[in-house]
Amino acid sequence: MSEEVLLKQEGTGGQGVAAGGGQAGARPGGAVLEGAGGAAAEAAAGRDGSPAASARKKAAAARGAGETPDLESYRGVGIFIEQHGGQAAPVAWELAGIGRKLADKLGVELIGFVAGHQVEAVAQEAVERGCDRVLVMDHPALGVYRNEAYARVLTPVIREVKPEIFLLGATTTGRDLAGTIATTLQTGLTADCTQLDVDPETRLLDAIRPAFLEKQLAVILCKKHRPQMATVRPKMMEPAPRQPGRQGEIVRVPVDLDESTLRTRVLGVIDEPDPQAQLERADVVVAGGRGLQDPKNLKLLFDFAQVVGGVVGASRAIVDAGWIGREHQVGQTGLTVRPKVYFAFGISGAIQHTVGMENSELIVAVNKDPDAPIFKVADLGVVGDLFAVVPALQAELARRLDALLAEEPEAGGSTGGQEDGESQGAAAAARAGA
Numbered sequence: 001m002s003e004e005v006l007l008k009q010e011g012t013g014g015q016g017v018a019a020g021g022g023q024a025g026a027r028p029g030g031a032v033l034e035g036a037g038g039a040a041a042e043a044a045a046g047r048d049g050s051p052a053a054s055a056r057k058k059a060a061a062a063r064g065a066g067e068t069p070d071l072e073s074y075r076g077v078g079i080f081i082e083q084h085g086g087q088a089a090p091v092a093w094e095l096a097g098i099g100r101k102l103a104d105k106l107g108v109e110l111i112g113f114v115a116g117h118q119v120e121a122v123a124q125e126a127v128e129r130g131c132d133r134v135l136v137m138d139h140p141a142l143g144v145y146r147n148e149a150y151a152r153v154l155t156p157v158i159r160e161v162k163p164e165i166f167l168l169g170a171t172t173t174g175r176d177l178a179g180t181i182a183t184t185l186q187t188g189l190t191a192d193c194t195q196l197d198v199d200p201e202t203r204l205l206d207a208i209r210p211a212f213l214e215k216q217l218a219v220i221l222c223k224k225h226r227p228q229m230a231t232v233r234p235k236m237m238e239p240a241p242r243q244p245g246r247q248g249e250i251v252r253v254p255v256d257l258d259e260s261t262l263r264t265r266v267l268g269v270i271d272e273p274d275p276q277a278q279l280e281r282a283d284v285v286v287a288g289g290r291g292l293q294d295p296k297n298l299k300l301l302f303d304f305a306q307v308v309g310g311v312v313g314a315s316r317a318i319v320d321a322g323w324i325g326r327e328h329q330v331g332q333t334g335l336t337v338r339p340k341v342y343f344a345f346g347i348s349g350a351i352q353h354t355v356g357m358e359n360s361e362l363i364v365a366v367n368k369d370p371d372a373p374i375f376k377v378a379d380l381g382v383v384g385d386l387f388a389v390v391p392a393l394q395a396e397l398a399r400r401l402d403a404l405l406a407e408e409p410e411a412g413g414s415t416g417g418q419e420d421g422e423s424q425g426a427a428a429a430a431r432a433g434a
Helices: 038-048 051-062 090-106 120-128 147-161 172-185 275-280 295-308 316-320 386-407 417-433
Strands: 031-035 077-080 110-116 133-138 165-169 189-193 195-198 205-211 216-222 228-232 249-252 284-288 311-314 341-345 362-367 380-383
Touching (some): 120 133, 147 172, 172 228, 275 311
Parallel strands (some): 031 216, 077 165
16 A cells, blocks of 8 residues: 555646546645546537537537436445356455445445346355345346447446446456446546545545556545446455355346347457466566566576466566566556565565555565665565575575475375465465465
8 A cells, every 4th residue: 555645635727637527636645536527528628619529519518418416316336246257357356345345334235236148156156245236137148248238238227226336347348348338327437446435424435546657646536426436456455255145135137138239249259368367366476677687587587486386577667678578567557466475576666566566465575775665565575686585595495395295195196287286376375474
């Protein structure tokens, strides 16, 4: 969590435009942006007097720009339970965790929205993860995500249920879907939030995200439109624990969707390994930065990662320098990770990087600069030359791993590749913490 202080300030200077048409006022440490809704933003864009701008302005007015909905009729916190192939995305349960906190603070129910095909098990798990009510939209045409199909089904349900807050994960699917829904509902949307809070008195959602070249945190408010929408970066929130036996209401919503009316067809699904997904879900991440000095020294990271059963990560500096692919980047403009162990080798620890890894269970840093910011978030820090420290650490961890594996009873034999991999990952995490 950043140590910067968030200062709430009404945006009157017109210094920037927030998602949803808000204005930004800035102070060191933070700003509050007031979201005025997509229609208002579109109307504002027509001030230049050009024919195209005038047409946009008239279109916005025709859709009801400036009209204030009955805010009191909106109640509840809604979350989109993203799933693929009947398996919930990890971010869904992170939304359940923060959604439950917001709902309890407001004294309202947490409502899950599940769209897909044969997703009954996902809906049941959503109840066990904290949802009071789950709305299920099940149809064969929703089996694989398509923006048009999902938006066409979800938007009228959201409009009818009227949650005062609606959250989605800032994944490829969530980002794509959120913009369509917000535009259709004519409400404000704050993208890529790293923190969320709510004021029980005003019932306004504090949607908090880095802004202004990621050097400040902005608190974005949507005062005049509902629902207040936000996408949340994966791995930023604690996932809701599963509570078997927890009771809730599952509502099956009739879906009137004709495949022939959709403008896209699914010809097939190619399931390929996703390097980013491997990094996001890794129990051990081995990351390097400028301290490696030369791209050929990346071999240190890959060799170390192989020994500890980890996945290689990188700072933005060496990604921008072309040393390694962007799928390895950790940080505000890369991926957010939450592994059991995070090794930071030769990384200075700028806030743009630490915001993407500071929630790791154990952070081990090696840097020759004793004043490097990375040591402020590290649990274990070594001041020294990484070219001497990393090989020595690797050799010691390899020795401990061999000792741990030797202690395992031989009678049971192997129980399968997946379990072997899990045990090795656990052993790697255990020895790293030893």
